Amino acid sequence: MIKEYTFPMGGLHIEKYKITADCPIVEAQIPEIVNIPVKQHIGSPAKILVSKGDKVKVGTLLADADGIVSSDVHSSVSGEVIKIEDLPSASGYEEKMITIKTEGDKWEKSVNRKPEVIKEINLTQEEIITKIREGGIVGMGGAGYPTPIKTSVPEGKKVELLIINGIECEPFLTADDRLMVEHAEEIIMGARVINRALGIQNAIIAIDENKPRAIEILTNLSKRYIGVNVKVCRTKYPQGGEKQLIKAITGKELPLGKLPIDVGCIVQNVGTVFAVYEAVLKNKPLFERIVTVSGDGCQHPCNYKVRVGTPVSDLIEATGGLSTDVHKIVLGGPMMGNAIVNTSAPVTKLTSGILLLKDENFSKKEASSCIRCGKCALSCPAGLRPFAIKQAISFNDTAEDLRKLHAGDCIECGCCAYVCPANIPLLDYCKIAKQEIRKK
């Protein structure tokens, strides 16, 4: 019998809606104007190096990482910097952005644009980490944690295993799936690059069983490379969560408040691994990514390769425009993504999908009183009691009380709100609880 890899606690089997799984990646048109935010990662915003009127090329460094937890930002188009201003982001709040007017498509000479896959790694650990840092790579699963920190092992810690996260458990999204199908070899090489940086030999590519093509291609390819293995996981949401994936693959429980490195694992998203490959072996910094534009309100769903800074509205136009019955536009997946208020907001390094939703399944239903059924607690993969957190928030409890409920360990997967028969938006309360705890 084949062992099935999955995590035991909580989780849901939800409808997949992977309608773009067979759509090849298409290069999106380069927009006339891009707005590139200087903060596309966790940590402090990058220091701006360019000024108004400067000419930049594709791949030119625009802003330098400010501190360790920060990341470089590169230009995604060639042209002229026309303004550096606070502009409304997807949430409507303002962020510092660099606006560039596109002129042609001239790339920096250092970037290797040949399509052949480079299979030789002649770099030392330090050189690899420096290249990852200079490439402005961040965790592309959505968290935006700067990758150079994750690829350098701190003293006293020991890493045994690199897990490549190809789960993509969110409905609709197929960006990672397509990347694995079309760039399988690059991902394996990226895994070897990170392995060398970590000084280890083992990498596991974890793929959800609902991606048969990616499993087939990567399994066949991985036979040629020693140390790279593919493991197929049983579909369950949120398998792509770091803790859940480690539990599913290694059986090790990640204790509360600990990092994956404490149990000897490093988890990287396939998107990140691909970006690492490009940055280290092709000198191409991270300025474009795969974005799934989908949803039941989308006329021609598609996977695009998009330059960072492209307005969301351009991509919506490219798929046939916004029809009047679209109920909401979501950035990210339907479970964890946020509905946006501003379609002129740019695509960032962390945008995995743009969803146009119209079905009433995706709209809010009137919330009624909690009936204490406990479904939210059963479905919670972090083992929390969302109903208790909701109650604590409605009674204005202190941060200390919220900490006792371990609200800070919520991974914001949205399972609780999804299963609630009373339609209580439990996830919103959990997010507020996390915010209160962080405030202290």
Place this chain on the structure above:
Amino acid sequence: MDDLILLNILILGGTAFIAALVLYIVSKRFAVKTDEMVISIAAALPQANCGACGKAGCADFATACARADEASFANLYCPVGGAAVMQKIASLRGFAATDKAPTVAVLRCQGNCQNAPAKVNYEAVSSCRIANRISSGQSGCPDGCLHLGDCVKVCKFGALSFDEASGMPVVDSKKCTSCGACVKICPRGLFEIRPQSLAGGMVYVACRNKQKGAVARKNCSKACIGCMKCAKICDKIKIENNLSYIPPEVDAGEFGAELAQNCPTSAIIYKERIHD
């Protein structure tokens, strides 16, 4: 039969007498000494226990009043009771009452459905705190009122009500005790406790938007655009981050009407005196 009734009365009556005696002795022997002054001051207080004075509650404030000397007494003030209550407490203590101008909470936003029409629908929890975290709000103004009424829910005195027509909370200045609960709860800091000068009323900028004028006007027709016109009328007015702020020292009687008239977006509100 009669013996039984008599016996019952004797036993129960006797027990009651002994218990009463014990209670009497204990209450005399272990009596907690209370300050008469504290009790009489507490009786004069409104007993709202709102914490607006900065103390834990009315009892705490009464204790502080009873213990204060003349200098520190001047710093104590119950905004809910106002001048009348402070006068009473001062006469109990035999001090002179400090004269403070009456204060009232003002809402510094005019982004109602007409001035700042909604561009998107908000569907999550009906709470400003949560909405503020998710997005800039329905109108798109990142500093404006979110119309979800956390302030109305928190007001203990019924001074805030929700105007359905405009979608904005309205302060009833007669009921407002300036306890400051709304100031604390509003995630965008739209409320301010302002003194009303005895001569004139009050004048304030009803906008908190720090965006550039053109951007601010896109979302709201009554936004402050930082045009500096008010600063030319009165030099005490400061403009920072494209936003004007009229400090409470500005005499509303002298400048109020002129400031309100000259504001190109009518972001400045001038109110005549309301309190008696």
